[in-house]
Structure formats: structure tokens, C-alpha cells
Amino acid sequence: METEASARSVSVEILIEFDENNVLNYSKADRLESRGRAEVREYVQNILRRRSYLDFLIDQFSNVTIDEMKTSLKNILRLGVYDMVFMDSTPDYAAINESVEISKLKLGSRTGDLTNAILRNLQRDIDDLPKPNFEDRTKLIATTFSHPEWLVERWTDRFGEREAFKLMRANNSRPVYFIRANNLRTKTENFKLRMTKNNIEFHQSDWLPGYFEVESVAPFISKGWLDKGFCQVQDIGAGFAPYLLDPQSDESIYDLCAAPGTKSIVLSDLMDGEGDILAVDISSDRLDKLAESALSYHAENIRVRRADVTDVELDEADAVLLDAPCTGTGVLSKRADLRWRRDKEGLENAVELQSKLLDSAAKMVKKGGRLVYSTCSLEEEENMEQVMQFLDRHDNFELQTVEGYVPDETIAHGGLAYQTLPHKHNCDGHFGVLLKRVK
Numbered sequence: 001m002e003t004e005a006s007a008r009s010v011s012v013e014i015l016i017e018f019d020e021n022n023v024l025n026y027s028k029a030d031r032l033e034s035r036g037r038a039e040v041r042e043y044v045q046n047i048l049r050r051r052s053y054l055d056f057l058i059d060q061f062s063n064v065t066i067d068e069m070k071t072s073l074k075n076i077l078r079l080g081v082y083d084m085v086f087m088d089s090t091p092d093y094a095a096i097n098e099s100v101e102i103s104k105l106k107l108g109s110r111t112g113d114l115t116n117a118i119l120r121n122l123q124r125d126i127d128d129l130p131k132p133n134f135e136d137r138t139k140l141i142a143t144t145f146s147h148p149e150w151l152v153e154r155w156t157d158r159f160g161e162r163e164a165f166k167l168m169r170a171n172n173s174r175p176v177y178f179i180r181a182n183n184l185r186t187k188t189e190n191f192k193l194r195m196t197k198n199n200i201e202f203h204q205s206d207w208l209p210g211y212f213e214v215e216s217v218a219p220f221i222s223k224g225w226l227d228k229g230f231c232q233v234q235d236i237g238a239g240f241a242p243y244l245l246d247p248q249s250d251e252s253i254y255d256l257c258a259a260p261g262t263k264s265i266v267l268s269d270l271m272d273g274e275g276d277i278l279a280v281d282i283s284s285d286r287l288d289k290l291a292e293s294a295l296s297y298h299a300e301n302i303r304v305r306r307a308d309v310t311d312v313e314l315d316e317a318d319a320v321l322l323d324a325p326c327t328g329t330g331v332l333s334k335r336a337d338l339r340w341r342r343d344k345e346g347l348e349n350a351v352e353l354q355s356k357l358l359d360s361a362a363k364m365v366k367k368g369g370r371l372v373y374s375t376c377s378l379e380e381e382e383n384m385e386q387v388m389q390f391l392d393r394h395d396n397f398e399l400q401t402v403e404g405y406v407p408d409e410t411i412a413h414g415g416l417a418y419q420t421l422p423h424k425h426n427c428d429g430h431f432g433v434l435l436k437r438v439k
């Protein structure tokens with residue numbers, strides 16, 4: 001009980017900071033033991049996944065509108081309502097008591113009484129909760145599925161309502177996790193034996209070698225297998241880009257925008273740790289993580305360099321991976337916070353930066369060499385439209401087929417790109433193309 005109470009109050013603190021400063025900082029949970037830390041992540045992500053719907057419910061049962069409430073009260077109520085509506089394992093009285101206690105502690109006894117009144121009102125109707133009923137269809141959908149209105153508009157226009165609903169439902173579901181065996185440290189077959197001996201259930205994907213769908217990554221962390229470099233947590237869709245680059249053991253490879261290096265490790269594995277990979281990123285903190293990973297994964301052919309890719313001159317390489325910073329609209333199930341952080345302006349900024357990064361990356365590819373451009377976005381401006389504009393500016397590059405590198409069911413744009421979709425492919429949304437420098 002003690003842990004649960006702490007996990008709740010820490011979750012509220014994190015959610016308040018997120019609303020006020022747009023920062024999602026889990027380090028506040030470091031004072032809890034590991035179960036509590038895991039609970040905090042679950043609470044925070046689940047509440048962010050349902051935020052608009054929770055706010056709608058709060059509004060229905062309160063005399064004070066949600067917009068008039070202090071950020072701290074809003075988040076205490078979101079957590080209480082989430083517990084009552086979605087957490088079968090928490091009795092309503094416990095959810096109410098703890099929310100009231102957190103309110104009193106943070107905001108005084110009168111706010112504690114208000115919290116109590118709102119949650120008790122909701123408890124009375126818990127078996128017949130009101131449904132969002134706005135006349136404005138975008139607002140109705142946005143509230144029902146807890147997505148921002150600008151994304152709802154984009155996706156319903158592009159996919160149609162039925163498919164957009166499926167996509168948003170997938171974003172609100174528990175994420176699918178994949179583990180990839182690192183052959184620089186172990187053999188995939190041995191790793192399977194290791195999982196079996198430890199009673200870990202897994203499903204081996206037939207899309208790429210060494211990828212296993214698992215229920216949770218917790219056992220891999222607790223057994224120290226990530227730290228030891230036996231395996232990495234990587235969505236299978238994220239694995240497509242390194243496979244598409246098809247790096248060879250005697251090549252020089254640039255991994256641009258590389259940190260924290262999950263794809264660098266795959267590249268190194270595909271090269272048997274030989275040849276040369278230069279991993280470049282602008283963030284030194286993230287590069288530190290990459291360097292640590294390279295050590296534990298025995299990825300000895302990786303060198304790191306801190307640089308702004310839009311402003312660095314490098315010799316030409318055999319092949320270049322540009323895994324560009326993007327809006328991340330393909331990973332909203334694992335990163336529920338992103339949907340509230342992104343907006344149309346953020347999309348425009350991402351597109352502008354990607355275009356500059358692509359122009360720089362193009363200068364680093366030798367004649368006859370390859371360039372893979374990848375994102376974890378679903379937005380066409382960041383994906384195929386970005387690539388088409390790049391081709392308009394660079395007549396020395398041509399698109400190559402992705403057939404044979406990625407599963408057929410993920411192939412898009414007549415064989416010239418892959419695009420995974422969370423509601424269709426049971427993984428995150430990833431996009432990529434293979435370009436060849438022809439002159």
C-alpha cells in the first residue's frame with residue numbers, strides 16, 4: 001500500500017511538471033524501489049493515453065470546469081478517475097482516499113473536500129458513465145480517443161474515420177515489445193535457450209532474424225541481459241532501416257542522428273563488428289549512452305562523434321543511415337506524451353530540419369553508395385513527400401526498391417518505401433527508403 005501511495009503521488013508530480021514545463025522526467029521516481037518505478041511509468045503513460053477522456057469525465061462530475069482548475073488538482077483528479085474507471089485491481093474507496101490525501105497534502109483541506117466530492121459523484125454513476133456527445137465531430141473523436149484535434153483532422157482526412165479509429169485505438173493499447181538478440185555477444189539460438197530456461201515466453205518474428213515479441217521487457221532488465229549486451233529492446237519496425245542499408249564488413253558506414261544508438265548496434269552486428277561505423281549526433285548526453293552501449297554490446301567497430309549533421313564536413317562513406325528526428329507519430333503507444341507535445345508548427349519544424357539533414361547526408365555518400373532515410377513518423381510530409389523533394393534537389397540520387405529487404409506486407413509506394421502502421425502491423429510506425437548515388 002505504501003508503495004502504491006508513493007507511486008501515485010510521484011506520478012502526479014511528473015504529470016504536473018509535464019503540463020507546466022512540457023518535460024517528462026521520470027527521475028522523480030528514482031526514490032522508489034523498482035516495482036514502484038514501473039508503476040509510475042504505467043500510471044503516467046496510461047493517464048496521458050486517456051487524458052482528454054479523463055478530463056471530459058472530470059468536467060461532467062464537477063461544478064468547477066477543468067479549465068478553471070489548477071494543474072495540480074487536474075492531475076490528482078485524472079489519476080483518481082483513471083484508477084476508478086480503468087484499474088479493476090484498485091477498489092474505488094482506495095482510489096478516492098488516496099487522491100483526497102494527495103490533494104490535502106498539496107493543496108489544503110478545502111481542495112481535498114472538492115476532490116472527494118467530484119470523485120464520489122463519479123462513483124455514483126460508475127456503471128453508466130456519460131459518453132462524449134459534442135456536436136463538433138473532431139472534438140468528439142479527439143475526446144473519445146484522447147488525441148489532439150489537429151492529428152484527428154489529419155488522420156480522418158487521410159485514412160477515413162474507420163481506419164483512423166483503428167490507429168488511435170492501437171495508440172491507446174498496451175505497447176507491443178520486441179527484444180533483439182545481439183549476435184556480437186551471444187547466438188540467437190543460445191539466447192532462445194536462455195529465455196526458455198528462464199520461463200520467458202516469446203514469439204520469434206519471421207520478419208527479421210533474431211527479433212522476439214515478448215509480453216514485457218522487465219525480466220530482461222532484471223536479469224541484467226540488457227546491461228550485459230545479450231539483447232536490446234528494439235521495435236521490429238525500427239530494425240528495418242539497418243537491414244535496408246545492408247552494411248558489409250569491409251565498408252565505412254555513417255550512422256547520422258545515431259544516439260542512443262539502437263540502430264548502430266544492429267549495424268555493427270550485421271557487420272560482425274568489423275569495418276567502420278561513425279555514429280554522429282548533436283547530443284552529448286545521448287552519445288554517452290551510445291558509447292556505453294557499444295562497449296556492453298561488444299560493438300567494437302563503432303566510433304562516436306558529436307556534431308551538428310547540418311554543419312559538419314566528412315569524407316564520403318560507402319553507405320549512410322540518416323534516422324532523422326521526427327514528430328514520432330508512429331510511436332504514440334510507447335510514447336503517449338508525444339501526442340500532447342507535437343503540433344502543426346512542430347511538424348513544419350521537423351520537416352525543415354529533415355530536409356537540411358538530408359542535404360548534408362547526401363554530400364557524405366560516395367558515388368555508387370547508399371543512403372537510407374528513416375523516420376518513426378506516419379506523416380507524409382516527413383516521409384515520401386520529403387524524399388520526393390530531396391530527389392527534386394538531387395538528380396544524382398535514385399530510389400531503389402526495398403523489396404527483398406523488408407516484409408512484403410510493409411512495402412509502400414510501389415516497392416520504393418516501407419511503412420509500418422501500428423494498427424496493421426502489430427508494431428510501431430516506421431518509414432524508410434533506400435537511395436543510391438548514381439553520379
Ligand SMILES: C[S@@+](CC[C@H](N)C(=O)[O-])C[C@H]1O[C@@H](n2cnc3c(N)ncnc32)[C@H](O)[C@@H]1O
Nearest residue numbers: 257258259260261262263281282283308309323
Ligand atoms: C530518432 S532519434 C535517433 C535514434 C537513433 N538512430 C537510434 O536508433 O537509437 C534522432 C536523433 O537526432 C539527433 N539530432 C537532432 N538534430 C540533429 C542534428 N542537427 N545533428 C545531429 N543529430 C541531431 C537527436 O539528438 C536524436 O538523438
